[in-house]
Amino acid sequence: MLLGAAFVLVIPEGLERVDGSFVGIDLLAGFILTYLAESLVRQKRDIQGQLRQFLSNGVVVALVIHGFADGLVLGTTVNQARTLLVLLLAVIVHRIPVVLSLVSVLVSRQRLTRGEVTRHLLIFSLSSPCGYALAAACESIGIIKGLGDHLLLASGGSLLYAGFALR
Numbered sequence: 001m002l003l004g005a006a007f008v009l010v011i012p013e014g015l016e017r018v019d020g021s022f023v024g025i026d027l028l029a030g031f032i033l034t035y036l037a038e039s040l041v042r043q044k045r046d047i048q049g050q051l052r053q054f055l056s057n058g059v060v061v062a063l064v065i066h067g068f069a070d071g072l073v074l075g076t077t078v079n080q081a082r083t084l085l086v087l088l089l090a091v092i093v094h095r096i097p098v099v100l101s102l103v104s105v106l107v108s109r110q111r112l113t114r115g116e117v118t119r120h121l122l123i124f125s126l127s128s129p130c131g132y133a134l135a136a137a138c139e140s141i142g143i144i145k146g147l148g149d150h151l152l153l154a155s156g157g158s159l160l161y162a163g164f165a166l167r
Helices: 002-017 023-043 049-055 058-075 081-109 114-140 148-165
Strands: none
Touching: 002 023, 002 081, 002 148, 023 058, 023 148, 058 081, 058 114, 058 148, 081 114
């Protein structure tokens, strides 16, 4: 389902919004960022407790990065009410298969308990609002201009990594 969300929803939306420049680089950046985050976590043996449990789950880390990027994309449209509404609706609609995929992986493949699944879903659900708040703050003071389209494709790259490389 993660690959379906990437190929059917996220990447086509990103392709519609950019002029064709840097598409491959954007996708690769999201893929590599997720790979590096997972690699860094696997090498950090001194992380303890709940943080280690979260960071050792590559699927959740990839989806949190993806969700954060979605929030960044939404935040870059804070001054364009119509675009923000359309993108918000698109994010909500594409979140449905992503959440179903996440829960099915956590329950059926990783055999996590209900409490662990709930914690992972809570972290995932907070990633977009955090990204939105950061981007909206940066957009309101003029730091980010036109970056949202490329972030959407990078978000697709993180989904590709989660779908292809993580189990």
